[in-house]
Amino acid sequence: METYSSSITLIYLRSRVLIEANYFKLWTSLGQKISSIILGFEALIRFIPDVYIDSMGYPFTYPCFYYLASIPIMSYVQYPIVSSNLIEQLNEENNNNEFIIKKSLLFKLKLISYQIYSYIYGWCGRCSSIIYCNSSWTKKHIESLWGLSCIHLVYPPCDIKQSLEMPFIDIDEKQTIKTIVSVGEFRPEKNHQLQIQAFHQLLQKKPEYHEQLKLILIGSIRHYEDREYIEQLKLLIDNLNISNQVLFKLDMNFQELKNQLNQAVIGLSTMRNEHFGIGLYNMSSI
Structure with a gap:
C-alpha cells in the first residue's frame, strides 16, 4: 500500500495514559471507559475531523463526536465490551469473586450494574453511522446490543x-x-x-x-x-x-x-x- 507522509498527521493525546489497566486495580473496565471519554474530549479539542473512525474499541467516546460536533462515526468492532450472554455467565462461579457469590445482595447489584452498563454501551454504539465486525460472533452480539441494521461483516485478511x-x-x-x-x-x-x-x-x-x-x-x-x-x-x-x-x-x-x-x-x-x-x-x- 502506497502512503504519502505529507497527508498523514499524528497528534499525541496526553490523556491516553489514563486508559491503562494499571491505573485501576478495582472496577478496571468502568475506570477505563470513563477515562476514554476524557480521551475523546481531548481528541475533539485538538482536532475536529470530518469522519471519526474507531478501531480500538472506545464506544464511550462516540457521544462526544456525535452530539457535540455532529461528526459521522465509523466503528470497527473486534470484540464487544459487553456480550449479550454476559449476565448468564455471571452465574458461574469461575467468572466471579467468591465473596460476591456468597452475598446475594451484592450479586444482584452486580447483575443490575451490568444491565445498566449494557444499556449505556448500546446507546453509545447507536451513535455510529456504519459498523464493521470482524466475525459473525461479534456481529451477532453487536446487532443484539446496538440494535442497528448498518452492521457489516469484514474478516481480517488471512493469507494461507x-x-x-x-x-x-x-x-x-x-x-x-x-x-x-x-x-x-x-x-x-x-x-x-x-x-x-x-x-x-x-x-x-x-x-x-x-x-x-x-x-x-x-x-x-x-x-x-x-x-x-x-x-x-x-x-x-x-x-x-x-x-x-x-x-x-x-x-x-x-x-x-x-x-x-x-x-x-x-x-x-x-x-x-x-x-x-x-x-x-x-x-x-x-
Whole structure:
C-alpha cells in the first residue's frame, strides 16, 4: 500500500495514559471507559475531523463526536465490551469473586450494574453511522446490543498460501518429543491456567509420556500487566512441578511460529466466547 507522509498527521493525546489497566486495580473496565471519554474530549479539542473512525474499541467516546460536533462515526468492532450472554455467565462461579457469590445482595447489584452498563454501551454504539465486525460472533452480539441494521461483516485478511507451502512432517510413535502448542496473547481471558492444569492432569494420567510431551505457550507481550500474568503462570507451573515440560515462546516472528505449529501434534485453545481467533486460524491452516 502506497502512503504519502505529507497527508498523514499524528497528534499525541496526553490523556491516553489514563486508559491503562494499571491505573485501576478495582472496577478496571468502568475506570477505563470513563477515562476514554476524557480521551475523546481531548481528541475533539485538538482536532475536529470530518469522519471519526474507531478501531480500538472506545464506544464511550462516540457521544462526544456525535452530539457535540455532529461528526459521522465509523466503528470497527473486534470484540464487544459487553456480550449479550454476559449476565448468564455471571452465574458461574469461575467468572466471579467468591465473596460476591456468597452475598446475594451484592450479586444482584452486580447483575443490575451490568444491565445498566449494557444499556449505556448500546446507546453509545447507536451513535455510529456504519459498523464493521470482524466475525459473525461479534456481529451477532453487536446487532443484539446496538440494535442497528448498518452492521457489516469484514474478516481480517488471512493469507494461507505460506502455510500450505510448509513441508509435511510425519509424526509417528517413534518421535522423541511431541509438542502441544497454544497461540494467543498473554491475557487472563485466554485462560492459560486451564491449559496448564489440563496438561498436568494428562501427565498424571499418562506418566509414561512425562518425558515425551511438551506444552509450548506462544504469544506476544504488550505491557507490564502481561509480564506479571506470565509470572503468575510460571508460579503455577512450578507448584505443579512441570517446569521442564512447559515452555514459553514470546514475541516470535511468523516463520518461527509456522515452524512450531508444523511440528506440533495438538493445538490448544481455552478462551471462552472466542470472537475471530487468529490463533485458531493459524493452528488449523498448517
